[in-house]
Amino acid sequence: MSGYLFSRFLQTFVTLFVMSVLVFGGLHMVGNPVDVLLSPTATPAERLEVIRSFGLDRPVWEQYWIFLGNALKGELGNSFVFNQPALDLILQRMPATLELAVTALLMALVIGIPLGIHAGLRPNSVLSKSIMTFSILGFSLPTFWIGLVMIMVFAVQLGWLPSSGRGETTEVFGVPLSVFTRDGLAHLALPAFNLALFKISLVIRITRAGVLETMQLDFVRFARAKGMPERRIVSVHVLKNTLIPLITVIGLELGSLIAFAVVTETIFAWPGMGKLIIDAIAVLDRPVILAYLMITVVMFSVINLVVDILYSVVDPRVRLEGK
Amino acid sequence: MTLPTESASSIHAPAAKPGKRRSVSPFAQAFGKLLRDPLALTGIVVLSAFVLLAIFAPLLAPQNPYDLSQLDIMDGRLKPGSESMTGTVYLLGTDDQGRDLFSAILFGLRTSILVGLVSAAIALLIGASIGLLSAYAGGRTDAFLMRIVDIQLSFPAILIALIFLAVLGQGVDKIIFALVVTQWAYYARTIRGSALVERKRAYVDAARSMALPDRRVLFRHILPNCLPPLIVVATMRVAYAIMLEATLSFLGIGLPVTEPSLGLLVSNGFEYLLSGDYWISFFPGLALLILIVAINLIGDSLRDILNPRREG
Numbered sequence: 059m060s061g062y063l064f065s066r067f068l069q070t071f072v073t074l075f076v077m078s079v080l081v082f083g084g085l086h087m088v089g090n091p092v093d094v095l096l097s098p099t100a101t102p103a104e105r106l107e108v109i110r111s112f113g114l115d116r117p118v119w120e121q122y123w124i125f126l127g128n129a130l131k132g133e134l135g136n137s138f139v140f141n142q143p144a145l146d147l148i149l150q151r152m153p154a155t156l157e158l159a160v161t162a163l164l165m166a167l168v169i170g171i172p173l174g175i176h177a178g179l180r181p182n183s184v185l186s187k188s189i190m191t192f193s194i195l196g197f198s199l200p201t202f203w204i205g206l207v208m209i210m211v212f213a214v215q216l217g218w219l220p221s222s223g224r225g226e227t228t229e230v231f232g233v234p235l236s237v238f239t240r241d242g243l244a245h246l247a248l249p250a251f252n253l254a255l256f257k258i259s260l261v262i263r264i265t266r267a268g269v270l271e272t273m274q275l276d277f278v279r280f281a282r283a284k285g286m287p288e289r290r291i292v293s294v295h296v297l298k299n300t301l302i303p304l305i306t307v308i309g310l311e312l313g314s315l316i317a318f319a320v321v322t323e324t325i326f327a328w329p330g331m332g333k334l335i336i337d338a339i340a341v342l343d344r345p346v347i348l349a350y351l352m353i354t355v356v357m358f359s360v361i362n363l364v365v366d367i368l369y370s371v372v373d374p375r376v377r378l379e380g381k
Numbered sequence: 382m383t384l385p386t387e388s389a390s391s392i393h394a395p396a397a398k399p400g401k402r403r404s405v406s407p408f409a410q411a412f413g414k415l416l417r418d419p420l421a422l423t424g425i426v427v428l429s430a431f432v433l434l435a436i437f438a439p440l441l442a443p444q445n446p447y448d449l450s451q452l453d454i455m456d457g458r459l460k461p462g463s464e465s466m467t468g469t470v471y472l473l474g475t476d477d478q479g480r481d482l483f484s485a486i487l488f489g490l491r492t493s494i495l496v497g498l499v500s501a502a503i504a505l506l507i508g509a510s511i512g513l514l515s516a517y518a519g520g521r522t523d524a525f526l527m528r529i530v531d532i533q534l535s536f537p538a539i540l541i542a543l544i545f546l547a548v549l550g551q552g553v554d555k556i557i558f559a560l561v562v563t564q565w566a567y568y569a570r571t572i573r574g575s576a577l578v579e580r581k582r583a584y585v586d587a588a589r590s591m592a593l594p595d596r597r598v599l600f601r602h603i604l605p606n607c608l609p610p611l612i613v614v615a616t617m618r619v620a621y622a623i624m625l626e627a628t629l630s631f632l633g634i635g636l637p638v639t640e641p642s643l644g645l646l647v648s649n650g651f652e653y654l655l656s657g658d659y660w661i662s663f664f665p666g667l668a669l670l671i672l673i674v675a676i677n678l679i680g681d682s683l684r685d686i687l688n689p690r691r692e693g
Contacts, residue, residue: 073532077544084548191420194681198673200624202631203647203666210659221655310535317537321628325651336632339547347547354540362535 063363070359074352081351082125085344086118125348134352135345139338144349148331152353154224155330157235158322159315161250163308166257171304173258174265178300179292181270189262196259201318205252205325212248220245222327249326253319257311264307268300275299302372309365313358411609414686415679424678431672435490442484447640461660474660476649480641482660486668489643492636493672496553497623500560505615507561508568513607515569516576517599527573530566538563538625546634556635560622571614575607582606609687616680620673627669643669 100108109115116124128135134145177186213221224245229235235242272278273296281291320332327333331350338346405413415421434441461474461482474482515526533541545559579585580603588598629635630644638645643665650661 069528069532081544081548084545194677195674198620198624198670198677200627200631200644200647200666200669200673202628202644203662203669206647206651206654206662206666210654210663214655313535314537314539317540317543320539320543321632324632335543336634339543339634347544351544354536358535 066359066363070356073359074355077351077355078129078348079122081348082122083118085342085347129352134349137346138343139341144345147334147346148349148353151329151331151334153234154328155316155319155323155332158246158249158253158319158328158330159312161246162253162257162315163312165250165254166261167308169254170258170261171265174262175269175292175297177262178266178269178273190266193259193262196255199255201252201256201321202325204255205322208248208252209325219248221248224329249322249328252325253315253322256318257315260307260311261304264303265300268303269296272296272299302369305368305372306365309361309368313361316357317354411683411686415682418682420678421682424675424682427671427675428679431490431675432494434487435494438487438491442481442487444481444484446480446485446488476646476661482646482664485641485646486643486665489641489646489665490668490672492553492640492642493623493626493669496557496560496626497619500557500564500622501615501619503557504561504564504618505568505611508565509572509611511565512569512572513576513599513604516573516580517595526569530570533566534570538621539628542625542629543634546629551634551637553636556626556629560625563625564618564622567614567618568611571610572607575610576603579603579606613680613684613687616676616683620676620680623669624673
């Protein structure tokens with residue numbers, strides 16, 4: 059186990075290093091952030107001053123070396139635009155994104171699992187067929203477009219739900235969250251559902267496939283033969299086996315939800331880190347782009363590690379090896 | 382994951398001269414089954430219609446939406462069905478610059494389909510080669526290549542595309558590059574999986590015992606039998622690539638503003654949505670949705686047909 063953990067940490071560090079070199083070098087080749095930041099009327103002297111203050115006058119490798127040294131100390135540089143540490147900027151916005159992603163994930167599970175079980179138990183019923191057709195639709199709906207349609211219907215036409223922002227938040231251990239106020243929940247509803255839509259389809263399909271496969275196994279036949287009620291077979295034994303593939307998916311999809319929150323946050327003006335990175339890309343705010351990258355790599359590595367460990371706990375057939 | 386052996390043998394049996402024996406190729410069989418599935422048939426009809434619309438867009442569109450001299454700012458934000466100053470009807474309305482949305486959607490479909498197909502084709506080529514190599518070489522090469530695939534797949538496609546486009550900037554070629562980078566790993570993993578199974582089959586031993594060169598065994602014997610799952614993945618991936626391109630363009634980091642793709646049209650209409658001018662965003666997105674649903678319907682049906690294990 060410790061060998062396994064060690065190799066995973068090593069892998070994360072290698073990934074971090076390779077990604078940072080690629081992006082650092084790449085960002086250096088495209089456009090000069092000074093052009094975007096300075097007003098066109100700035101004098102050459104002011105220009106030089108800005109370039110020097112950001113350390114852009116040094117060679118790339120030296121800039122990278124400085125970046126690397128600071129990164130190891132936990133400093134990822136100041137944002138060119140906000141003139142604040144990039145790391146702080148991202149960490150400030152992270153709770154909003156995580157709240158959105160976790161709510162969307164819960165929605166996907168609560169809606170998707172029951173539908174998937176039904177479709178798996180009675181694959182040929184009319185309802186199951188409609189569920190499966192709906193799931194194709196869910197896969198195909200462009201998140202950004204359905205978000206706009208939702209705003210159009212629920213915010214503009216019906217006026218039921220607000221279309222932007224987080225609403226009223228309460229502090230929980232110093233972290234502002236929307237879920238505990240009525241106003242916050244109303245603000246959370248549309249974006250979370252928007253983000254969840256794609257995943258609902260996925261959960262339906264995986265649950266259905268799992269149920270279909272498990273129902274054909276011998277132990278179900280034996281359980282039936284000994285007279286166990288069908289409801290218990292499904293809710294205890296079949297469901298347990300279906301959970302195994304679901305756990306992997308939940309982990310991977312949490313990561314994907316955090317990444318896709320970029321789109322939802324842009325539409326619903328949700329003040330999360332996705333909105334921050336899009337704005338940073340537009341003005342080539344290098345430190346923020348790099349910091350976002352570093353943080354997501356670490357975050358995803360942790361999520362994947364937790365999933366792998368959970369997986370071996372739930373399914374004893376899986377053994378983790380330190381390769 | 383594979384076709385029944387009888388059909389497999391008809392693919393690469395060099396003795397079967399075309400025309401002499403009346404054997405239906407497995408791909409023709411699959412296509413026949415596809416046409417018998419009403420959902421897939423709907424998908425094929427819609428997709429063909431869209432592809433034709435896209436190919437003949439310059440002939441069909443009443444206006445060249447990329448030619449700014451043809452746009453009249455006075456015609457900006459007209460409702461669907463309204464007439465222009467010169468008397469032509471804007472079927473789906475106009476955007477804020479007086480661009481006919483119907484024309485813009487036709488040209489947008491062109492870009493979407495082109496980007497989707499080209500990126501999928503390149504990703505397939507690269508991914509399939511790496512996957513085949515990995516399966517055939519085995520050992521350390523295999524472990525190394527698959528570790529890269531694993532790492533790549535643990536990051537969501539949109540994140541990788543986002544980072545690459547942040548570095549590369551805008552443009553059709555750049556977005557195709559970003560899409561290839563995000564997609565190749567799926568093909569590599571798929572083909573490696575099926576190639577590992579195929580490698581152990583008797584016909585491969587037979588081909589090897591005839592002292593055929595490795596390259597021939599790999600490309601003429603193993604590869605054709607790995608195609609069915611690859612085709613399914615490719616269909617779904619094309620749909621995904623089209624959606625991803627639209628999403629990135631919507632976010633303003635995909636295609637340039639001068640040649641609005643479907644995603645960018647939706648994004649342009651966003652600011653007018655709250656004042657009730659829904660059509661600028663609505664119709665381009667609807668076209669995109671129909672295109673993607675059509676491809677996914679075909680892909681879904683193909684998966685059931687080409688994968689005999691999956692029932693129901």
